[in-house]
Amino acid sequence: MGRLIDGKWYSGDVNTSGSKGNYERVPRTFLDWIAKETKFSPEKNRYHLYVSYACPWAHRTLIMRKLKNLEDFITVSVVSPEMMEDGWKFDNKFSESTIDHLYNCKNLYEIYQKADSNISTTVTVPILWDRKYETIVNNESSQIIRIFNSAFNHLINNDTDFYPKDLRSEIDAINDEIYNNINNGVYKAGFAKNQETYNIAVNNLFESLERVEKNLEGKNFLVGNKMTEADIRFLPTLIRFDTVYYIHFKCSIKKIIEYKNLSRYLNNHFNLDAIKNTTNQLHIKSHYYFSHRMLNPYGIIPQTSFVI
Numbered sequence: 001m002g003r004l005i006d007g008k009w010y011s012g013d014v015n016t017s018g019s020k021g022n023y024e025r026v027p028r029t030f031l032d033w034i035a036k037e038t039k040f041s042p043e044k045n046r047y048h049l050y051v052s053y054a055c056p057w058a059h060r061t062l063i064m065r066k067l068k069n070l071e072d073f074i075t076v077s078v079v080s081p082e083m084m085e086d087g088w089k090f091d092n093k094f095s096e097s098t099i100d101h102l103y104n105c106k107n108l109y110e111i112y113q114k115a116d117s118n119i120s121t122t123v124t125v126p127i128l129w130d131r132k133y134e135t136i137v138n139n140e141s142s143q144i145i146r147i148f149n150s151a152f153n154h155l156i157n158n159d160t161d162f163y164p165k166d167l168r169s170e171i172d173a174i175n176d177e178i179y180n181n182i183n184n185g186v187y188k189a190g191f192a193k194n195q196e197t198y199n200i201a202v203n204n205l206f207e208s209l210e211r212v213e214k215n216l217e218g219k220n221f222l223v224g225n226k227m228t229e230a231d232i233r234f235l236p237t238l239i240r241f242d243t244v245y246y247i248h249f250k251c252s253i254k255k256i257i258e259y260k261n262l263s264r265y266l267n268n269h270f271n272l273d274a275i276k277n278t279t280n281q282l283h284i285k286s287h288y289y290f291s292h293r294m295l296n297p298y299g300i301i302p303q304t305s306f307v308i
């Protein structure tokens with residue numbers, strides 16, 4: 001893992017942990033927006049996404065980029081799934097990883113250094129990069145997907161709205177529940193450093209999964225009757241659950257395939273091009289099992305029989 005302090009890279013385990021042995025996510029630093037007549041105006045060939053296929057937060061941005069037909073507008077570089085002492089890096093060991101298409105950097109931290117040579121930060125994906133000012137516009141996935149949802153509409157002829165005004169309060173409420181208990185809940189369980197915090201995280205996670213299971217009875221979407229941002233944020237976690245979180249993060253009360261509605265929901269959505277073709281289980285499994293040596297010291301990747 002590692003992090004940047006005053007622009008210099010320090011390697012090592014910086015798995016951020018609260019004083020009670022609970023897992024705490026460090027706040028990220030770039031939160032600008034793309035909008036007409038602002039510094040970051042919507043333009044073709046200007047913005048670039050740095051992602052990992054392993055990362056559920058980056059996965060959201062890839063899904064939204066496809067759903068909004070932004071592939072010709074937003075180019076992409078994909079890091080290697082193996083994240084060790086130098087953090088995310090670019091190499092060609094895995095198919096579907098790429099070089100850094102913009103600068104041919106070896107490590108992702110160099111991109112953060114380019115944005116700010118004195119930066120102190122963890123080095124995370126996704127990153128939305130601006131070629132014009134050579135800086136990071138935004139590195140918070142929940143915001144990047146909202147940018148993609150609307151900022152380029154007039155250029156791409158795609159008004160599909162995944163965060164419609166009339167459903168916003170419902171979407172916000174379910175996003176909160178799912179982020180705290182499920183999306184980030186699996187990390188809270190996996191990175192817990194004592195039994196009590198693990199128990200709390202795992203119980204919250206499975207209570208929340210039961211609520212969502214009930215909510216999905218007879219339904220194929222979390223909110224309303226078409227796909228919204230809530231589904232886009234939820235699916236990347238479901239996709240990783242049985243192959244990784246169930247085993248590696250000890251979220252092992254039940255698998256997703258054991259839930260009637262959650263598994264149907266996952267299978268239905270997985271048939272969509274935007275979901276299927278942004279999912280790479282080899283990168284997912286290789287990253288978590290190989291990179292988190294504090295949880296899996298020998299980096300052995302378990303064989304799994306799951307279809308998705």
Ligand SMILES: N[C@@H](CCC(=O)N[C@@H](CS)C(=O)NCC(=O)O)C(=O)O
Binds near residue numbers: 001
């Ligand atoms: N809040 C960020 C979280 C991104 C994040 O934590 N990404 C992970 C990969 S799944 C990462 O890059 N971790 C590297 C590190 O923390 O050093 C978002 O949602 O965009």
